[in-house]
Amino acid sequence: MNEDFAEAAEPREPVSGVTEPASEPSGEPVPDEPVTGSGPDGAPPKPPYKKLPDLKGVMMRTGPFLNAAGKGLRAAVRVTAAVLRVIWRILCAIGRFLHRVFRKDSIPNLILVLALLTAVTAAGLGVIYTVTGPQIEAARAEAFDAAMGEVFPGLELAFVKSSFGENVYEGRDADGNLAGFSILVSPDGYSGPIGMIVGVDLRREVTGVTVVSQRETRGFDAKGTMQNGFLEQFAGKNGPFALGNGIDAISGATISSEAVTQGVNDALALLDREIQP
């Protein structure tokens, strides 16, 4: 790029050479003189000197000024060229830097692309969440109320957290009267906790039991034995319950049966201080 600049600066050079054409005429008329002097028609040559002293005088007088002006111009051009060259070099350096930094595979560019992509994705998800969020909350609340209500067959109740315990919910009917309690318990089953809801009415009788989450083996799931009368055995009775004493275990799933029975007892125990049978 140095060469580039040198070329760019060159057109200015003739400007500084103003003095040169001025000095040339002083030399030229001398070789011209014999040519004009020996004309083919043999006419007497014109006195060749008359103009020269004039020109020479002009040269002598204006020369130093032109010379000085030329020197000044040349210096000015040199200075501006130097300044421009420095600016050009800085621009080139910046260009090289940017080129290196934002090359497709350079680290800053990798960061930039990934950050942009992530930001756009996050913004998109934010938009989707603002649309679906309330719907998700509503669906969850509905599922929760449905599960809570399942243990009170035939009743339409709304559930609010009770002061009796972390996992106790009060079921109130349309008039706001307390109708019973839904209690979340999670006894340890055969393979992990069994999430259950136990419904208890104001006489401390179990109204219903439902299993909301479990990882027992297949024979024990909602489609299997769980619904074939096992859970119904608790309804309408007071605790405490024990297997073999009014509660028949599921054959082949004694541990799960015991866990569920224990869960119902746990739920009743949570209410012990509040309601007596």
Next chain:
Amino acid sequence: MTQTMRQFKNGLVDQNPTLVLLLGMCPTLAVSTSLTNAVGMGLAATAVLICSNVVISALRKLIPDKIRIAAFVVVIAGFVTAVDYLLQAFAPALSDSLGMFIPLIVVNCIILARAEAFASKNGVVRSAIDGLAMGMGFTMALIFVAAVRELLSAGTLFEFTILPDAFPKIDIMGQPPGGFIVLGVVIAVMQAVRNRSKAKNAAGL
């Protein structure tokens, strides 16, 4: 055969992601316990596959090579989360029964494999068709496996009782070992069909 036809044949048979390439085995085994789950999972994965293929194909010239996998995962994770939100909002029951496996679509090899092998090298329309074809292949495989497992373990299809109660239910079919057994059989059948058609083609030539 047009290129589109060939793409569909690839997705469903020749390069069926589940039955031939054996990608995405984990969700296949886990959600193929019932047909409803299988169809739900298949459609969710197909939706993610089409969207991510389109976006990745559109961005393929902008994404530097060194971070392409990270960029693909960001795009895929975005769509998976969107699908997860939509399912939770509008199909809570399906969302509950698929549970963890919707978020896990992010790491479904099929989607990353198509992004890397196809979408990052082809145009947007071709990539969309590829996503649809591969998604259909995945869904088809899930449906095959799930139909057998649900029928044998619960005697139902789409939760409608098909087999009489007297028919013995094979519990193990609903459990992981049953998944492996049925998947193995389905893969074997698929391979037999492909071999036969290959032999027929060779004979025809």
